[in-house]
Amino acid sequence: MTHRLRLGVNIDHVATIRNARGGDHPDPVRAAEIVAACGGDGITAHLREDRRHIRDGDLARIQAATGLPLNLEMAATDEMVEIALAHRPHAACIVPERREERTTEGGLDAAGQHNRLAPIVSRLADAGIRVSLFIAPEERQIEAALRLRAPVVELHTGEYAHAEGEQRALELRRLSDMAALAAKNGIEPHAGHGLTYDNVQPVAAIPQLAELNIGHYLIGEAIFVGLEASVTRMRELMDAAR
Numbered sequence: 001m002t003h004r005l006r007l008g009v010n011i012d013h014v015a016t017i018r019n020a021r022g023g024d025h026p027d028p029v030r031a032a033e034i035v036a037a038c039g040g041d042g043i044t045a046h047l048r049e050d051r052r053h054i055r056d057g058d059l060a061r062i063q064a065a066t067g068l069p070l071n072l073e074m075a076a077t078d079e080m081v082e083i084a085l086a087h088r089p090h091a092a093c094i095v096p097e098r099r100e101e102r103t104t105e106g107g108l109d110a111a112g113q114h115n116r117l118a119p120i121v122s123r124l125a126d127a128g129i130r131v132s133l134f135i136a137p138e139e140r141q142i143e144a145a146l147r148l149r150a151p152v153v154e155l156h157t158g159e160y161a162h163a164e165g166e167q168r169a170l171e172l173r174r175l176s177d178m179a180a181l182a183a184k185n186g187i188e189p190h191a192g193h194g195l196t197y198d199n200v201q202p203v204a205a206i207p208q209l210a211e212l213n214i215g216h217y218l219i220g221e222a223i224f225v226g227l228e229a230s231v232t233r234m235r236e237l238m239d240a241a242r
């Protein structure tokens with residue numbers, strides 16, 4: 001039987017709206033509490049170098065607010081490693097980060113950056129943090145994750161989400177093949193980026209995937225239907241696809 005697919009909800013954009021006015025409303029902690037109450041399996045937050053959404057002070061508050069595991073998305077920098085070690089989230093997902101990008105645009109080049117990533121992965125792992133690498137669905141990146149001994153990879157679904165027709169089918173195939181390759185090698189595959197009600201189901205149907213991380217669409221939908229309703233609907237679609 002296919003195991004249940006976990007849903008990690010990325011609450012960054014609650015903080016984006018909060019920061020637009022510089023005050024403390026809407027509070028991402030309240031979003032985390034709602035996610036916990038309506039069946040989300042984890043909270044994901046990306047502490048960016050420029051602090052454009054989640055801020056340092058949010059992390060401990062998010063961790064204290066719910067019993068859900070926190071998946072901290074972070075760049076591979078000394079500053080972020082220190083913050084991760086101080087907060088000890090359940091998981092740390094290492095992502096590429098460029099200041100000028102609107103969102104995380106591509107996967108981490110785990111293959112090209114082995115020497116830079118290796119000490120970071122070990123320091124996080126030694127602290128008991130489950131390390132995940134946000135990579136493109138490519139064989140050489142899975143192989144690099146294996147060499148780095150990362151227990152988890154998150155496959156970047158952006159190319160799939162933006163493609164249409166035959167190209168989308170091709171991208172889905174890549175995700176499915178790489179999820180299978182990761183699982184075969186003992187790496188737990190996750191996926192995320194750009195997922196919506198319309199495109200989530202073919203990804204959710206990939207049997208090896210253990211977790212999806214979804215943010216922008218859920219928070220955007222929440223403006224119209226509320227966060228509980230948007231998370232609940234996504235959960236239903238994911239379950240129906242399994």
Ligand code: PXP
Pocket residue numbers: 010012046073093095103104134154191192193194195213214215216217
């Ligand atoms: N997973 C990772 C590693 C990400 O960087 C992001 C975006 O911050 C997401 C998932 C969620 O993507 P989206 O906001 O497009 O759902």
